[in-house]
Amino acid sequence: xxxxxxxxxxxxxxxxxxxxxxxxxxxxxxxxxxxxxxxxxxxxxxxxxxxxxxxxxxxxxxxxxxxxxxxxxxxxxxxxxxxxxxxxxxxxxxxxxxxxxxxxxxxxxxxxxxxxxxxxxxxxxxxxxxxxxxxxxxxxxxxxxxxxxxxxxxxxxx
Amino acid sequence: xxxxxxxxxxxxxxxxxxxxxxxxxxxxxxxxxxxxxxxxxxxxxxxxxxxxxxxxxxxxxxxxxxxxxxxxxxxxxxxxxxxxxxxxxxxxxxxxxxxxxxxxxxxxxxxxxxxxxxxxxxxxxxxxxxxxxxxxxxxxxxxxxxxxxxxxxxxxxxx
Numbered sequence: 429x430x431x432x433x434x435x436x437x438x439x440x441x442x443x444x445x446x447x448x449x450x451x452x453x454x455x456x457x458x459x460x461x462x463x464x465x466x467x468x469x470x471x472x473x474x475x476x477x478x479x480x481x482x483x484x485x486x487x488x489x490x491x492x493x494x495x496x497x498x499x500x501x502x503x504x505x506x507x508x509x510x511x512x513x514x515x516x517x518x519x520x521x522x523x524x525x526x527x528x529x530x531x532x533x534x535x536x537x538x539x540x541x542x543x544x545x546x547x548x549x550x551x552x553x554x555x556x557x558x559x560x561x562x563x564x565x566x567x568x569x570x571x572x573x574x575x576x577x578x579x580x581x582x583x584x585x586x
Numbered sequence: 587x588x589x590x591x592x593x594x595x596x597x598x599x600x601x602x603x604x605x606x607x608x609x610x611x612x613x614x615x616x617x618x619x620x621x622x623x624x625x626x627x628x629x630x631x632x633x634x635x636x637x638x639x640x641x642x643x644x645x646x647x648x649x650x651x652x653x654x655x656x657x658x659x660x661x662x663x664x665x666x667x668x669x670x671x672x673x674x675x676x677x678x679x680x681x682x683x684x685x686x687x688x689x690x691x692x693x694x695x696x697x698x699x700x701x702x703x704x705x706x707x708x709x710x711x712x713x714x715x716x717x718x719x720x721x722x723x724x725x726x727x728x729x730x731x732x733x734x735x736x737x738x739x740x741x742x743x744x745x
Contacts, residue, residue: 474719480682481715484661485650560683560725562596 434506434528441529445545461548468552469559476557479503489583492561493520500557518565518583522554527577535574543571547579554579587698588706589674590635590690591738593623593714594643595726597684619643622685623729625738638676639688642668646678646686663711664704679707685714689741706741713737 444467448460479500486492497509501524511523529546533539547569555567558581565583572578597618626635645668665678670693679687687710691698717723717731 470725473725477681477683477715477718481711483682485663485680485682487661562684 472556
């Protein structure tokens with residue numbers, strides 16, 4: 429039962445990606461990614477509003493990041509981020525060695541160029557979550573080898 | 587019970603915001619500390635309470651920044667009594683998403699304890715979260731949800 433619930437999100441996400449890809453009209457890859465990212469953004473905002481309802485106030489930026497890596501990630505992907513690195517100047521790198529949305533794809537050159545489409549929604553999710561917690565940032569994602577991916581978060585310093 | 591209930595929008599780091607994404611429809615957020623919702627028991631007094639709530643924002647900010655530094659239970663969302671005036675007491679609450687709730691009660695009403703105010707804020711927060719998760723609500727817009735309104739009226743009901 430639990431397994432089928434997990435795969436439900438996978439399937440919905442796959443359908444969302446292919447919906448945006450196959451939408452009639454002119455479709456540039458960039459547009460698809462931007463739309464998916466925006467979708468993730470609004471979902472992330474709403475999710476985090478609900479998840480943080482009973483959690484104590486966050487002290488600083490790093491604490492918010494830890495929250496994203498642990499609680500938020502567990503709630504969405506059933507596991508924690510494997511590695512969080514930061515330069516303490518607004519750049520954070522979140523590494524997931526076995527990212528749920530990529531586990532079904534085989535490794536190799538064949539699918540590497542399609543991977544960004546499957547990471548746009550998760551990036552938006554992170555950006556929306558951080559935005560609602562008061563951090564404006566940009567998020568970019570890249571794949572090293574298939575189920576392994578990195579999200580880089582840049583918070584502009586004022 | 588309460589004579590006025592208000593919800594105030596968030597503050598956004600304006601500079602970083604412009605630099606990173608100008609494209610999206612998040613522009614609504616650029617309104618800083620904007621009242622998303624305000625209801626009073628008697629509509630004629632609305633302007634007066636706008637003023638009261640506006641004044642309280644400075645105290646909210648002060649409390650939030652001092653609470654994060656000092657160590658005595660800095661993590662609670664409920665801020666407690668912000669300031670008393672001759673006729674009213676003003677209470678505050680800030681969510682993790684930097685949305686501020688302000689509730690004004692009459693000073694004469696001594697039956698209202700701190701704990702009751704706290705539960706009032708909890709209810710308000712739950713109602714706000716439910717409203718926020720409605721896909722037809724765009725973050726940063728004024729609140730028009732009927733369910734939310736019902737919770738607020740419940741809070742202002744005379745008992």
